[in-house]
Amino acid sequence: xxxxxxxxxxxxxxxxxxxxxLSAQSLTVTGTVTDENNQPLIGTNVSIEKTQKGTITDMQxxxxxxxxxxxxxxxxxxxxxxxxxxxxxxxxNIKMIPDNNVLKEECVMAADMEMSTRSFCKxxxxxxxxxxxxxxxxxxxxxxxxxxxxxxxxxxxKDPLSTFxxxxxxxxxxxxxxxxxxxxxxxKDAVRIEEMINxxxxxxxxxxxxxxxxxxxxxxxxxxxxxxxxxxIGLKAREIESKNLPASNFVFLIDVSGSMFGPTRLELVKSxxxxxxxxxxxxxxxxxxxxxxxxxxxxPSTPGNEKQKIKDVLEELxxxxxxxxxxxxxxxxxxxxxxxxxxxNNRIILCTDGDFNVGASSETELENxxxxxxxxxxYLTVLGYGMENYKDNKMQILAQKGNGxxxxxxxIQEANKVLVNEFGSTMYAVAKDVKLQVEFNPAKVQSYxxxxxxxxxxxxxxxxxxxxxxxxxGAGHTVTAFYEIIPCGTSGNIPGSIDPLKYQTETNTGMxxxxxxxxxxxxxxxxxxxxxxxxxxxxxxxxMDKNNISPDFSFASAVAMFAQLLKDSDFKGEASYxxxxxxxRKGLSNDPEGYRAEFIRLVQSTKGLDK
Numbered sequence: 001x002x003x004x005x006x007x008x009x010x011x012x013x014x015x016x017x018x019x020x021x022l023s024a025q026s027l028t029v030t031g032t033v034t035d036e037n038n039q040p041l042i043g044t045n046v047s048i049e050k051t052q053k054g055t056i057t058d059m060q061x062x063x064x065x066x067x068x069x070x071x072x073x074x075x076x077x078x079x080x081x082x083x084x085x086x087x088x089x090x091x092x093n094i095k096m097i098p099d100n101n102v103l104k105e106e107c108v109m110a111a112d113m114e115m116s117t118r119s120f121c122k123x124x125x126x127x128x129x130x131x132x133x134x135x136x137x138x139x140x141x142x143x144x145x146x147x148x149x150x151x152x153x154x155x156x157x158k159d160p161l162s163t164f165x166x167x168x169x170x171x172x173x174x175x176x177x178x179x180x181x182x183x184x185x186x187x188k189d190a191v192r193i194e195e196m197i198n199x200x201x202x203x204x205x206x207x208x209x210x211x212x213x214x215x216x217x218x219x220x221x222x223x224x225x226x227x228x229x230x231x232x233i234g235l236k237a238r239e240i241e242s243k244n245l246p247a248s249n250f251v252f253l254i255d256v257s258g259s260m261f262g263p264t265r266l267e268l269v270k271s272x273x274x275x276x277x278x279x280x281x282x283x284x285x286x287x288x289x290x291x292x293x294x295x296x297x298x299x300p301s302t303p304g305n306e307k308q309k310i311k312d313v314l315e316e317l318x319x320x321x322x323x324x325x326x327x328x329x330x331x332x333x334x335x336x337x338x339x340x341x342x343x344x345n346n347r348i349i350l351c352t353d354g355d356f357n358v359g360a361s362s363e364t365e366l367e368n369x370x371x372x373x374x375x376x377x378x379y380l381t382v383l384g385y386g387m388e389n390y391k392d393n394k395m396q397i398l399a400q401k402g403n404g405x406x407x408x409x410x411x412i413q414e415a416n417k418v419l420v421n422e423f424g425s426t427m428y429a430v431a432k433d434v435k436l437q438v439e440f441n442p443a444k445v446q447s448y449x450x451x452x453x454x455x456x457x458x459x460x461x462x463x464x465x466x467x468x469x470x471x472x473x474g475a476g477h478t479v480t481a482f483y484e485i486i487p488c489g490t491s492g493n494i495p496g497s498i499d500p501l502k503y504q505t506e507t508n509t510g511m512x513x514x515x516x517x518x519x520x521x522x523x524x525x526x527x528x529x530x531x532x533x534x535x536x537x538x539x540x541x542x543x544m545d546k547n548n549i550s551p552d553f554s555f556a557s558a559v560a561m562f563a564q565l566l567k568d569s570d571f572k573g574e575a576s577y578x579x580x581x582x583x584x585r586k587g588l589s590n591d592p593e594g595y596r597a598e599f600i601r602l603v604q605s606t607k608g609l610d611k
Contacts, residue, residue, distance in 0.1 A: 030064045031092040033057050033075060039594070041096060043412035044077045045271075049084065056271070056412065079181070144354075145189035146393045148454040150569060153447040153486065153495035156440035162448070163437040163463050165456040165470035166235065166479045168425070169399060171384055171392070171408040173199035176566065178387065178410040180605050186566060190392065193452030193563040194481065200559065200599075201422075202478045202552040203590050204236035212238045212430040213473060215522055217541040220549035222484055223583050224561050225573035229485040229543060232553050233438070233522055237430050240475040245428050247283040248345040249301070253332040254317060255352035257292040261319035264410075265386045269351040270314050272383065272415035276349075277311055279420060280304030287335045288313055291328030292321030301339040323355050326369055333373045340377070343530065345428045347379045350398065354384060354391030370402040371469075377530065379429060379472065380404030383418070396455065403432060403472055421593070425474035431526040433470040433534065436481065437463040439521045444487065444543065447494055449571065451482040451560055463525060466534050473526075480556050484571065485519070487543075495571075519543040555587025555596060562603055565610075577607040 033044040040061025047054030048065070049072040057063045067073065067087040076082040080096040154162070172195035179186035207214040214236050222230035252273060260266045280286065284304035290296050299313040332348045340346055370380070380402035384395050390408075399406035405426060407418045418426050435458060440448055450457075462468040473479065486494060518540045525534040562580045564572040580603050588596055 025069045027067050027069045027087060027090065028064060029067055029073065029087050029090060029092055030062070031094060032061045033063065033077075033094045033096060034061055035080070035096055036098055038095070041077055041080075043416050044075055044094075044096070045412070047074050047076075048072070048087075049074050056275075142388060143187070143190075143390045144393045145187055146396065146455075147189050150567075150571065151450045151452070151454055151457075153449045153484075155447055155497060156442040156445045160442065161437055161439055161460045161463075162450055162483070163435065163458045163460045164450065164453045164481075165458055166434045166436060166473065166481075167194050167453060167456050167471055168198060168473060168477055168479060169195050169396075169406040170199040171395065171406045172196055174410050174414050175384070175390075175392065175408040177602055178408070180602055180609065181410075182387075183609065185606070185609055188567050191563050191566045192455070193560055193567070194456070195452075196563045197452070197480050197482070197556050197559045198478070200555065200595060202234055202236075202480060202556065203550075204234040204478055204552075206236060207238045211526075211535065211537050212528075213434065213524065213526055213537070215524055215537065215539040217522060217539060218549060218553050219485075219519065219541060219543045220547045220553060222573075223557050223579065224564065224571075224575040225484070227486075227490060229487055230557060231483040231485055231520065231541065232556065233436070233481045233483070234552070235434075235473070235477075235479040235524070237425070237473040237475060237477040240424055240428065240430070242279070242424060243281075245424060245475070246344045247341050248280075248285070248304075248347065248427065249336060249339050249341045250284065250286045251332045251336045251348045252286060252288045252314075253328055253348050253350045253352075254288065254290050254298075255292075255323065255325065255328070255350075255355075256290045256317050256319050256321075257323035257355070258320050259323065259353055259355045259389050260386065262386070265353060266317065266319045268385055268409060268412065268415070269383075270317065271412050272409055272419060273314060273349075273351070274311060275412075275415055276419040276423075277304075277307050277314075279423060280307065280310075285339060286310050287339065289328060289332045289335055290317060291324050291331070292319075294324050295327040295331040297331065297335065301335065325352065325354075326365065329369060329373070333376075333378060336378045337376060345379075346377055347381060347427060349381045349383065351383045351385060352395075353386035353389050354394040354398075355389050367397050367401050370398055374401065374403045374469070378403075381426060382406045384408040400455065400471075401469070403429075403469070405472070405474070417593075417595075422474075422476075425477040428475050429472040429529050430475050430477075432472045432529055433466070433468070434473050434479075434524065434526045435463055435468075435470045435534075437523045437525075438483065439523070441516055441518055441520060442488075443516070444519045445485055446488045446490055447486040447497065449484050449495075451484060452563070453481065463523070466527070466532065482557065482560055483520075517542050551587040551589045553587075554583055558584035558587065559599065562599075562606075566606070577603055577610070 033041045035041050044057040046063045046065055048067055055063055055065050071087050073085050073087050075094050077096055081099040083094055085092055172192040175190055176186040204216045205214055216234040218232040219229055222228040282303060282305040285301045287301040288299035290298050302310055336346055336348055381404055382395050382399045395406050409415050521538055521540045523538040525536050527534050558580050561575045565575055581600055584600050591597055
């Protein structure tokens with residue numbers, strides 16, 4: 001009897017060991033995550049519940065993760081309901097369901113008509129019915145944007161030249177997308193037309209000669225004013241394969257102040273930089289500098305193949321305290337200079353909401369600080385994060401004055417676009433101090449205006465002045481600019497014209513005008529990344545008075561039209577959301593990542609909001 005009992009106990013123990021052994025078996029789970037339309041969801045967070053382990057989906061929406069059999073996998077993506085699945089098979093494909101309530105709080109509108117534009121977030125009451133009604137807390141938006149007056153029409157007789165710095169920033173588009181996706185119209189000053197246009201890539205021809213940039217021109221009917229012509233100037237920088245890019249000396253400068261607390265701030269910074277870390281090579285190196293009340297070196301310069309070491313330091317970062325941004329910038333430049341790579345890619349990547357409040361914090365102080373640092377061959381990329389406290393004005397100053405670029409990261413997909421898909425163009429400059437100067441032929445042009453680029457205007461004399469700072473172009477970058485043209489012979493009220501002078505006799509302009517059939521000439525100056533003397537290239541354009549425009553022209557002009565509607569521009573003419581959508585659809589032939597299709601959906605959403 002005792003022997004039987006012992007055998008029974010032994011059998012039970014062995015069964016338990018088998019059960020627990022099976023449940024703890026390691027399993028590699030792979031699969032694809034798609035949206036409601038069966039399109040891959042790039043950057044979906046895939047994590048193992050109750051652990052710190054996780055991964056994200058790639059460009060095809062695919063993932064692979066090591067789990068213990070029986071653990072729970074959680075799939076989350078902004079705008080979709082989180083899905084949880086037991087890991088009990090090697091292939092698990094997930095179809096996500098949209099969550100219309102995500103990132104939205106229940107709001108009530110004030111009854112007073114004078115307060116109709118202010119919304120109040122209603123606190124949800126939980127408890128006894130006879131408790132006092134919950135208080136209403138006004139939504140406090142402390143975001144800051146600079147106001148810039150629109151470019152006006154000019155006469156080529158009095159102003160034959162138009163000069164400006166190129167702009168490769170794209171922060172404005174992803175920022176206004178964030179507002180619209182939250183069900184709000186964006187502030188007018190948040191809309192920078194050139195940044196919205198340049199968010200998208202265009203299929204301009206590659207440079208073929210010694211110059212790293214090629215100019216392309218096109219002209220057609222202006223879609224928002226059919227009596228006018230629209231000139232498109234496109235620039236394309238030389239492509240360089242990622243494996244052939246020079247060694248990089250990166251300094252991650254991360255704002256860990258209290259304003260960066262939260263999933264769309266510091267946690268999104270961590271997720272973003274993990275994407276970049278995954279693509280580092282052994283010859284690259286990374287240091288991490290953080291700042292809150294003061295600046296601190298969290299990680300000395302470390303080889304790019306020590307990825308886990310870099311990620312571990314990143315994961316330990318927490319938010320809290322004031323914002324000594326000036327001290328952080330000083331320390332980051334010191335570290336970058338200490339580890340400088342000659343003929344390499346030396347760059348600081350600043351991740352912040354721009355809320356500097358200790359030390360150098362005003363726009364003037366930041367401008368002076370960054371200008372003193374930019375001359376040592378170190379570039380600056382500014383990545384903006386967060387909402388309600390976002391200081392766009394300070395981001396612009398840092399990017400424009402620091403030989404850099406500026407992107408707004410509203411979700412992990414945008415981080416993937418900026419830091420992975422467009423790594424070369426974001427992180428490696430092939431030309432710096434790139435300026436454009438356009439000369440108009442008054443025999444063909446009655447009046448003209450540059451669409452956007454208000455913050456990038458230069459004096460005409462600055463074009464030949466190599467001491468004047470201008471924008472950089474990264475490998476493979478495209479830049480687009482539009483001029484709206486009123487042709488000679490157009491009747492009616494001509495913007496940019498003035499009455500004849502009473503006390504002066506105007507010069508007979510007919511004597512000054514040659515017989516050229518050209519509409520305009522585009523001149524471009526650039527320097528090599530390590531050069532100090534600029535080189536000039538130019539291209540002329542003749543208008544054949546036709547409308548044989550490319551799909552890229554159609555799409556870019558639709559984006560310009562949408563931006564003018566958002567700004568309620570004085571020059572929006574006959575533009576409408578329906579016309580934007582119709583024009584944009586003509587440019588969908590070159591949309592491998594789906595960004596253009598997303599733009600059309602954004603316009604459709606805005607059309608409903610603007611009512």
